[in-house]
Amino acid sequence: MASRPSARTSPRGRTAAPSIFDAPAAAPGEDGEDGGSRLSNTPEVSVSELSGALKRTVEERFGHVRVRGEVSNYRGPHSSGHAYFSLKDEGARIDAVVWRTSFSRMRVKPEEGMEVVATGKLTTFPGKSAYQIVIESLEPAGVGALMAMVEERRRRFAAEGLFDPSRKRALPFLPAVIGVVTSPTGAVIRDILHRITDRFPRRVLLWPVRVQGDGSAEEVARAIRGFDALLPGGRLPRPDVLIVARGGGSLEDLWGFNDEAVIRAAADCRIPLVSAVGHETDWTLLDHVADLRAPTPTGAAELCVPVRAELAVGLDRLGARHGAAMLRRVEGARDALRSTARALPSGADLLALPRQRLDRAATALPSALRRGADARRLTVARVGSRLAAQSPGARLARAAERLSGLDARLGRSAKVLSDRRRQRLDAVAARLGTALQGRAALARQANAASRQRLDALAARMGPAAALANDRRRERVARLAQLLGTLGYKSVLGRGYALVRDAAGQPLRSAAGVSPGARLGLEFADGTVAVEALGGPGGGGGAPPTAKSPKPRAATVRAAKAPVPRAAKGPVNQGNLF
Structure with missing residues (x-):
């Protein structure tokens, strides 16, 4: 059976070192007599x-x-x-x-x-x-993906209300300072400055940014927020209008002006903003959120400032119209004054009626003075008679008469009141005597009844106290008997021992005893100090003989302290209850 090579060639043409994938596979039956495992020759890896x-x-x-x-x-x-x-x-x-x-x-x-x-x-x-x-x-x-992304962002921003026409603000008619966000090296800034200079020279603040490539969107957003953060009256004047401008290009070139950071910054800007990105056929999301869209950067400059010569001509025309209107207004007022003067009466006619009323009043004045003096004289006489009736002498005489009448009424009233009080006191004294006699009789009866109850209680108290003492004495005897029965001293008296450790604490199991530990055995007649020969698992020291008990058995019995069985013969244990 041929084995595989130990080295391998990588796809790039290099010879790679042997790896775990190059290990030969074991043939069936090579690892044992029964052939149960087939991979014993393969190296083990983690x-x-x-x-x-x-x-x-x-x-x-x-x-x-x-x-x-x-x-x-x-x-x-x-x-x-x-x-x-x-x-x-x-x-x-x-x-x-x-x-x-x-x-x-x-x-x-x-x-x-x-x-x-x-x-x-x-x-x-x-x-x-x-x-x-x-x-x-x-x-x-592809471009289709970019367009789909722009459309999705446009729908999302529109749903948030960023493109709402009610949010858009009008541009100032003649701004004092114009802020421009664009590249400082392109033709856009030169076109804007040239157009503003031709139409109406204004101060222009340039915030240089990159308008294409990585980081351009962040720079444009920072520029918009930077202009918006300027304070009025500061060292650097705050612009009255902003222009965000860039020349034309492909969708990829204008992609930074579709970035969400730029859109959010333009939406939050409090300065009116003009978008001048690309040519007239180029559209970005910044055009939707800006207050005004200009077809080109030059058009943005034209929208921000008017033509100075046209304004001068218009002012001259308005001045001429204003002068002609003022002349017409003065002529009309002069004609109205003449008409009003012709309609007014003469001074003599105006004074005729008041002069006549003055003459009639001068004629009627003496008789009116006499009638007034007579009326006031009568009024003084009536007041004098009323004052005489209210003189101090007359008022004192009337007061003396009222006092004498009151004094007579007071004497009669005091006598009547004294007689009535004397009669009420006599009646109360009679009732009080009768009540005191009745209360004395009731008190004597109550004292007699109380004395009888005290005598009965004194007769019952002696036997009750003796009976209570007898019951307490019997209860104390029962408790003493129960204490002697349940206490560990009685258990020691029946032949058991209590095992304590070196600290004097009782041991309840053999697991807590280690070889060589110092123990104390408490018997009924005294205490003996011992040393443990072995732990709970087996005894230590010399092996036990047939005549001596095993140390383990003795230790276990002493540690567990089993409850002893009843001893043979009668035991007077007593009644626990």
């Missing part, structure tokens, strides 16, 4: 060695691969920063892992259901006995 050999074989055989499939079971990056998911097609599935460093560099992040082309190394994971691909780069499988 599970770890077998898993390691499989891992090296897979990695050496395949190396770097490009796999196309659909992302499945993706739940976002792990807390460690690594990402775990699967790639599948209609017939198979493979586990995939993206390490944290590779995940942070990826321009396109994996999403559930996304068809991608993954580049990485094929390896195994011994902990699950499974093979997997360690992905180093990831790209969508």
